[in-house]
Amino acid sequence: MSDPRTIVLTGATSGLGRLAAISLAQRGFRLVLTARDEQKAAETRSKIEAAAPGAQVGIHLGDLSRMGDVRRVGAEIVERYERVDVLINNAGLHAFEQRVTVDGYPQMVAVNHLAPFLLTESLLPVLRRGPAARIVNVASEASRRHGTLTLPADLTDTTPFTARGSSAVYGKTKLMNIMFTMELARRLAGTGITVNALDPGFNVTGLGRELSFAQPLERVLRTLRIGDPRRGAGLIVDLATDPAFGRETGVYVTARGRRRITPSAPGDDPAVQRELWDASVALLGRRTADTPRARRSSGTG
Numbered sequence: 001m002s003d004p005r006t007i008v009l010t011g012a013t014s015g016l017g018r019l020a021a022i023s024l025a026q027r028g029f030r031l032v033l034t035a036r037d038e039q040k041a042a043e044t045r046s047k048i049e050a051a052a053p054g055a056q057v058g059i060h061l062g063d064l065s066r067m068g069d070v071r072r073v074g075a076e077i078v079e080r081y082e083r084v085d086v087l088i089n090n091a092g093l094h095a096f097e098q099r100v101t102v103d104g105y106p107q108m109v110a111v112n113h114l115a116p117f118l119l120t121e122s123l124l125p126v127l128r129r130g131p132a133a134r135i136v137n138v139a140s141e142a143s144r145r146h147g148t149l150t151l152p153a154d155l156t157d158t159t160p161f162t163a164r165g166s167s168a169v170y171g172k173t174k175l176m177n178i179m180f181t182m183e184l185a186r187r188l189a190g191t192g193i194t195v196n197a198l199d200p201g202f203n204v205t206g207l208g209r210e211l212s213f214a215q216p217l218e219r220v221l222r223t224l225r226i227g228d229p230r231r232g233a234g235l236i237v238d239l240a241t242d243p244a245f246g247r248e249t250g251v252y253v254t255a256r257g258r259r260r261i262t263p264s265a266p267g268d269d270p271a272v273q274r275e276l277w278d279a280s281v282a283l284l285g286r287r288t289a290d291t292p293r294a295r296r297s298s299g300t301g
Helices: 015-026 038-051 067-080 107-127 141-145 166-187 214-223 229-241 243-247 270-284 292-297
Strands: 006-009 030-035 057-061 086-089 134-138 194-199 252-254
Touching (some): 015 030, 015 038, 030 038, 030 067, 038 057, 057 067, 067 107, 086 107, 086 229, 134 166, 166 194, 166 252, 166 270
Parallel strands (some): 134 194
């Protein structure tokens, strides 16, 4: 019996990630999940195993706001698994006040951009061992409400903000997801690894978890059948498994009509994408995506 294909998925203990994990397990994939909360991880494993008896589910605990944890989790996965076929960077956070991580980074930037950037770099050795690996980054059309993107300052800006002001900060981090996708796709061209991003559309699952009225609002929207999370989760699964997406790289797809769309400016500019890459590498102090193109394009990359 052949070894099942392995998918690493972040943000699987709730929302779209949990729905996608269940669907992928039902399709026979071996799941490797990252989680911050041990109890939620155990609950998620139980739900997956109930929906897909016999599913193989590995858990690696770590806080994605801490870059030391991200590096450790990445190293554990590389040590444990011979190869990874798909990496799905799904974990994300919309905070309604500024919080600073133990590393001194703004929390939303750390969780939404720096963590997937670093985890992807850590897992490239095992992604390269597969015949046609995929990297899927969950972005958002909230990226169009990013205000003014300023690099490298936005990566370390810890200026306080209110709930209203949080939208632009969140939008910037989602734009960074798309820019990271496009630049990484270019750097990995010819390696057999595809890199794509998606907008899951409006989903009520996990909506505004930090707001006091979030749960009542979510129940109302569910009753009205607004924001069905299965649509976004289904697109995550398709980008990870559909043969059609195995032939594309560097695309941004929305769940609204399953269309390929162009990110908002300046996120669609290759020079700005490269600037974000170089600034992220300089900030994290690591070599990233060690490909011939990466070495040519930047002395720090």
